[in-house]
Amino acid sequence: MAGCMSSVIVWLLATAALFRYGAYAEFETVAIVIGAAAMANWVLLSLVWLAARKHQARLIGEYIRLYGPLPEEMKASGTRVGGTAGRVLGGSTGYLIGGVIGAVADAYQEQQKYQGMSEPQLSLLHEIGRLKLVRPLINSVMMVGALIGSWLLVVIVNLFQ
Numbered sequence: 001m002a003g004c005m006s007s008v009i010v011w012l013l014a015t016a017a018l019f020r021y022g023a024y025a026e027f028e029t030v031a032i033v034i035g036a037a038a039m040a041n042w043v044l045l046s047l048v049w050l051a052a053r054k055h056q057a058r059l060i061g062e063y064i065r066l067y068g069p070l071p072e073e074m075k076a077s078g079t080r081v082g083g084t085a086g087r088v089l090g091g092s093t094g095y096l097i098g099g100v101i102g103a104v105a106d107a108y109q110e111q112q113k114y115q116g117m118s119e120p121q122l123s124l125l126h127e128i129g130r131l132k133l134v135r136p137l138i139n140s141v142m143m144v145g146a147l148i149g150s151w152l153l154v155v156i157v158n159l160f161q
Contacts, residue, residue, distance in 0.1 A: 014037035059127060
């Protein structure tokens with residue numbers, strides 16, 4: 001996923017700062033490091049999101065220019081055949097068999113969706129489908145949790161020194 005490496009770098013830098021200040025740093029110092037890292041992560045991921053969104057819009061525009069509107073099937077993927085078959089058959093074995101039936105049904109429907117499309121059209125459509133947008137706010141909240149874990153690591157390491 002795009003932006004993952006920038007999040008890892010921010011986390012590593014913030015963890016290094018927490019280790020530098022040590023386990024007995026004031027609460028304000030720890031809060032500033034964690035808050036600054038979460039904010040930096042949000043800013044970086046927002047920039048990644050904007051770039052990915054622009055790329056996605058360009059790809060969709062190119063597809064529309066070349067082949068017309070996006071197929072409706074792009075919006076929904078998969079079926080409920082596996083879950084329904086599993087409920088009908090009952091039990092864990094039923095869900096296993098239902099999952100296999102659902103996978104076969106999904107593969108068949110996937111094949112039917114793209115029937116009659118050229119290879120370049122399919123390639124562009126799959127590239128649009130693979131493009132995932134990051135979620136800066138959610139990732140920044142997870143960054144706060146990771147940094148709290150890093151702070152606990154600083155405290156634990158300090159206990160054994």
